[in-house]
Amino acid sequence: MGKRPVAGVSPVERGVQALRIEAEALGRLPERLGEDFARAVAVVLGCRGRVVVTGMGKSGLIGQKISATLASTGSPSFFLHAAEGVHGDLGMVTREDVVLALSYSGETEELIRLLPTFARLGTPVIAITGGRDSTLWREADAVLDVFVEEEACPINLTPTASSTASLAMGDALAMAVLEARGFQPEEFARFHPGGALGKRLLRVGELMCRGADVPRVRETDPAEAVVREMSAKRLGMTCVVDASGRLAGVVTDGDLRRALERGGGRLPAGARGLMSPSPKTIAPGELASAALRMMEDSAITSLVVTKEGGGEIEGVIHLHHLLRSGIA
Numbered sequence: 001m002g003k004r005p006v007a008g009v010s011p012v013e014r015g016v017q018a019l020r021i022e023a024e025a026l027g028r029l030p031e032r033l034g035e036d037f038a039r040a041v042a043v044v045l046g047c048r049g050r051v052v053v054t055g056m057g058k059s060g061l062i063g064q065k066i067s068a069t070l071a072s073t074g075s076p077s078f079f080l081h082a083a084e085g086v087h088g089d090l091g092m093v094t095r096e097d098v099v100l101a102l103s104y105s106g107e108t109e110e111l112i113r114l115l116p117t118f119a120r121l122g123t124p125v126i127a128i129t130g131g132r133d134s135t136l137w138r139e140a141d142a143v144l145d146v147f148v149e150e151e152a153c154p155i156n157l158t159p160t161a162s163s164t165a166s167l168a169m170g171d172a173l174a175m176a177v178l179e180a181r182g183f184q185p186e187e188f189a190r191f192h193p194g195g196a197l198g199k200r201l202l203r204v205g206e207l208m209c210r211g212a213d214v215p216r217v218r219e220t221d222p223a224e225a226v227v228r229e230m231s232a233k234r235l236g237m238t239c240v241v242d243a244s245g246r247l248a249g250v251v252t253d254g255d256l257r258r259a260l261e262r263g264g265g266r267l268p269a270g271a272r273g274l275m276s277p278s279p280k281t282i283a284p285g286e287l288a289s290a291a292l293r294m295m296e297d298s299a300i301t302s303l304v305v306t307k308e309g310g311g312e313i314e315g316v317i318h319l320h321h322l323l324r325s326g327i328a
Helices: 011-027 035-045 057-072 115-121 135-139 161-181 185-191 223-233 253-262 288-298 319-325
Strands: 051-055 077-081 098-102 125-129 142-145 216-218 237-241 247-252 302-306 313-318
Touching: 011 161, 035 125, 035 142, 035 161, 051 057, 057 077, 057 098, 057 161, 098 161, 115 135, 125 135, 125 161, 216 223, 223 237, 223 253, 237 313, 247 253, 247 302, 288 302, 288 319, 313 319
Parallel strands: 051 077, 051 098, 098 125, 125 142, 216 237
Antiparallel strands: 237 247, 302 313
């Protein structure tokens, strides 16, 4: 029998109760992670094909999210609707794949009908289920137990705490696999080129200007050459290099204004008298977001990009580059 709604419970009280029930359900999951969880991680790591996530209804919707998480973190994956599977889509599954099957009851008819085919293919099956001693539980190679004492639904019918537990268990599996693979931020950015998460992982070297686009003058160049170079490259600054071509300083629009004020409207004879020595620099492998923080902290709009540990100029990154990329 489902629970009867409690008369006189306010919407806020009902919401609080639902959240507490779901939080308690999640709180019980860690103690269930043992040999089967470790086996599931090993099966996914050993997969030479794709992780085929399958389910029906709410479990299917949760499965789609888990599949997307796996795919974006280094484990090729796709979602197979269990009903479509029994009508021909099973042809997408190969013996190189691994199946992650979601059914809270463990007796979802469409999903159970797929199990003999997986067995004939020799495709390992990982189950996310709360149906202890169900068909899915017995047939799976590894079981991730998401049994909940009660749903957050006041009539104890709508999948709520159980679907939350399934989603969290899928995330736990994906994160354990991610770490075991040694998945790196660079790989994450490659899988998320258009999203805000990927942008946060862009490197300075991917955004900076380089080569002939880098404003550059020699220490001995006259002030007129400095102004021409800054006007031509339109970054509001220029690098100043010494006789060996290494970074000696920078001249910015602000440096020019201050020099004019000091000189009563006249500039010093050459770049050496205009430049600010020991400018802020950054390595090309640093995150673009780190470049933005340096600019904000120092109230500047550009950084010279140099090879780590030296003054060899690789490029220049400007606030405009960060704005165009969506970092700023």
